[in-house]
Amino acid sequence: MEKKTSFLPELQKASGSFDYPLTNDYMFRSLCQKNNKALKGLISALLQIPPEQIHAVVILNPIIVGEACADKEFRLDVRVELNGNAIVNIEMQVADLHDWPERSISYLCRVFDSLSHGDTYAAVRSAVHISILDFTLFSDNPSFYSRNKLMDEKNHHVYSGKFALNVLDLNRADLATDEDRMWKLVHRFLIPPIPSTRYLHHCRVVVSQRCHRIASFLRLALIQISSTLYTRIKKTVY
Numbered sequence: 001m002e003k004k005t006s007f008l009p010e011l012q013k014a015s016g017s018f019d020y021p022l023t024n025d026y027m028f029r030s031l032c033q034k035n036n037k038a039l040k041g042l043i044s045a046l047l048q049i050p051p052e053q054i055h056a057v058v059i060l061n062p063i064i065v066g067e068a069c070a071d072k073e074f075r076l077d078v079r080v081e082l083n084g085n086a087i088v089n090i091e092m093q094v095a096d097l098h099d100w101p102e103r104s105i106s107y108l109c110r111v112f113d114s115l116s117h118g119d120t121y122a123a124v125r126s127a128v129h130i131s132i133l134d135f136t137l138f139s140d141n142p143s144f145y146s147r148n149k150l151m152d153e154k155n156h157h158v159y160s161g162k163f164a165l166n167v168l169d170l171n172r173a174d175l176a177t178d179e180d181r182m183w184k185l186v187h188r189f190l191i192p193p194i195p196s197t198r199y200l201h202h203c204r205v206v207v208s209q210r211c212h213r214i215a216s217f218l219r220l221a222l223i224q225i226s227s228t229l230y231t232r233i234k235k236t237v238y
Contacts, residue, residue: 022092023092023094023134023170025092028078028092029063029078030063032059032078032090033059033062033063033078036057039057039059039078039080040054040057042090043057043080043082043088043090044183045183045184045185046090046130046166046168046185047082047088047128047166048179048183053083054082054083055083055084056081056082056083056084057080057081057082057083058080058081059078059079059080060079060080060081060087061077061078061079077089077090077091077107078090078091079111085125085126086125086126086127086128087111087112087114087125087126087127087128088127088128088130089107089108089111089127089128089129089130090130090132091104091107091129091130091131091132092132093131093132093133093134093135094134094135095135096133096135100131100133100137101137104129104131104165104167105165107129108127108128108129108163108164108165111127111129112124112125112127112162112163114127124162125162126161126162126163126164127162127163127164128164128165128166129164129165129166130166130167130168131165131166131167131168132168132170133167133168133169133170134170134171135169135171136169136171136172137167137169142169142172142175143167143169143172143175144168144169144172144173144174144175144176144177144180144185144186145166145167145168145169145176145177145180145185146166146167147164147166148164148165148166148167149161149163149164149165150163168185173186
């Protein structure tokens with residue numbers, strides 16, 4: 001029997017604007033950690049895997065919801081074990097520090113190096129690093145969602161499918177392909193067809209009937225957040 005979610009009284013009829021957008025690292029981590037169904041749906045869309053083929057997603061680096069929100073050393077990534085085999089690292093990044101290609105490759109290499117003493121190299125697990133960015137990584141070659149692998153420069157033959165870097169640009173939904181839309185990537189991130197610059201970073205997440213699904217996820221994440229954070233949430237009654 002599916003466990004029924006209960007909400008705090010002050011959240012049951014919450015509406016209005018929300019001061020913490022989903023580009024907030026803490027809110028993104030909390031949402032993914034507190035709602036496994038939402039996490040499965042996100043991974044399904046990002047990796048283009050039918051939901052019925054995703055049997056289990058387990059977060060390997062959970063946080064204690066309600067703590068470490070102001071910690072400067074707070075890790076931004078969500079590291080997930082997919083179906084007991086592949087490792088998926090999802091990271092939200094808002095600020096462009098002009099080093100993302102190098103950083104993302106470094107993160108992926110650490111995840112990929114998962115062999116234990118005595119394991120054969122053939123047993124290495126697939127590793128995917130997914131960057132969700134609020135800036136355009138390559139201005140000379142913009143893309144809404146790119147999937148990058150090691151391949152031959154001449155004939156594009158893939159060297160190995162176990163090492164991949166995917167990048168989703170929240171500001172370039174105008175470049176979304178039919179395939180992106182088929183997997184509902186634009187819909188899942190609540191991005192309009194032609195978004196304004198840095199849309200998700202500067203706009204609040206509006207809790208309304210239009211986005212009731214994301215509202216439920218946010219409320220679920222907020223249940224475990226300390227009471228001191230509730231006083232910082234502005235509620236507007238329509």
